[in-house]
Amino acid sequence: MNPEGSLSSTGSLLAVAVGCAAAAIWLLLPRGESGARERAARRFGMLLGAVSLSLFVATGHRLGGIGEEMVFLVVSLVAVVAGAATVVTRSPVYSAIWFALALAGVAGVLLVLGAQFLGVATIIVYAGAILVMFLFVLMLAQPTGMASYDRVSNEPLLSAVAGAVLLGLLTLFIGRLSAGPAACCDPPSKAAAVAGSPAAPVAPEPTPAVDPLAADHVARLGGELFGRHLLAVEAAGVLLLVALVGAIAIVSRTPPAERLDLAAQRLGS
């Protein structure tokens, strides 16, 4: 097997996939069209998106077991497809609902990656609290019917190209990672740095500290959080308080002149 040849063919497949993804997003974004043209563009965009996703799946790395692979495939497809639908849907309410589905997919990906607490926290905090807040504001602020600015985009072609360039660079970099680092760029391992002798040959750590199947996963995460990162936790608490007070202060602000009038009325009565 020729690794050089397989690498370059994978690279060209990925380039085709990224190009298809950009074209699909461009076709699916609202561009102020309507009627049969829009429907045809959306259908073609969905087809291109499916082609792009299947190419990404084909170039993906094979996991160990078929079960793990299928689970990862399903949750990541849900996350990416629902994320794309969030961006291209005309109605902002449907957009928020698609975002909830994308969150479910992301939570699944986190679970497969061994972050149990984060997967559950994503569902509770994002889908349970933040998304509901978004929906509240949408219901408060959405004018009747579909607004005209939901059916047009700022520079859809340039945006899609920018996204494609970023995605292409990222996949290129990740592909190089999988090819293995050159000897010059091998990062010094942690144990070697601790021992103070970077030249000493150190075997790679056989047992990583993050064991996804450990019974005390959350307990260890909590120990890390309230041990090494205690100050950051305190700062995050202060940040939450400041955001709460700031939000209330902004939303309940009345102009100073009116406030004086109100105070005068209260004093007079």
Next chain:
Amino acid sequence: MTPSALVLNGLVVGGMLFAIGLVGILARRNLIVMFLSAELMLQGVSVSLVSWSRHHGDWGGHVLVIFVLTVAACEAAVALVFVLQAFARTGRLDAAAWQSLRESNLPRSIDRELPASDAEALTFPHLTPAGIEPEADEDALLEREHV
């Protein structure tokens, strides 16, 4: 040490989510959809952080994602307050309604051809108004054994 296949796939998924969110925040004009796209970018970063955390066998990525969640909650609260205030002033959730804040040397963006409203394409479910008796079909009533 070459990352495992799962880590690499996780990185690709994170990158895709980030790129999709970037396209959304650049292209869409609805303020709320722009914020949803920003949250999507945060999700992509979270997936990448957890992947690297798994690769290095370190808790740092997990802890960072917890702080990302915290900051996202704060950001959503403050940003939605700003959106509400902007809506109260202009009556629209349009980012282009605030283009008077642009740099003085930039041209004004004008919507050349806004699409006509295709209200007939939207089909909403129709609910029977409460308190009003629905019209009964006389023939159907007669056909029943018990009314």
